Amino acid sequence: MQRCQGCSHWHWPAVSRCSECGAWDPPWQDVPIEGAVFSWATTWHPFGGTEAIGVPYTTVLVALPHADNRRLLGLWEGEEGELSMGAAVVGSVGATMVGKTEVPSLRWRLAR
Numbered sequence: 001m002q003r004c005q006g007c008s009h010w011h012w013p014a015v016s017r018c019s020e021c022g023a024w025d026p027p028w029q030d031v032p033i034e035g036a037v038f039s040w041a042t043t044w045h046p047f048g049g050t051e052a053i054g055v056p057y058t059t060v061l062v063a064l065p066h067a068d069n070r071r072l073l074g075l076w077e078g079e080e081g082e083l084s085m086g087a088a089v090v091g092s093v094g095a096t097m098v099g100k101t102e103v104p105s106l107r108w109r110l111a112r
């Protein structure tokens with residue numbers, strides 16, 4: 001995640017300039033891929049570019065406590081019934097086909 005050296009503000013998505021203090025090029029800082037479920041949604045119909053992901057699939061929005069609760073979106077790897085607000089989760093970086101291009105994607109699962 002990006003964190004401003006001028007004011008310590010966390011940024012996501014990535015920015016070239018801090019929206020809080022105007023500093024340029026906030027540096028990247030490693031953050032554990034873990035957090036708490038903020039929200040989720042299940043998609044039942046395929047739409048353009050995501051045909052490689054079998055439906056239904058669930059996307060989860062996770063608040064990262066190590067980055068001032070900035071939220072990251074990713075695919076859920078468990079059962080939808082396992083999800084609850086605030087549930088502790090861990091993530092990993094996987095890959096997803098978007099059209100004919102493989103792109104990195106976050107995958108979330110319950111922390112054990």
Ligand SMILES: [Zn+2]
Pocket residue numbers: 004005006007008009018019020021022023
């Ligand atoms: Zn700043």
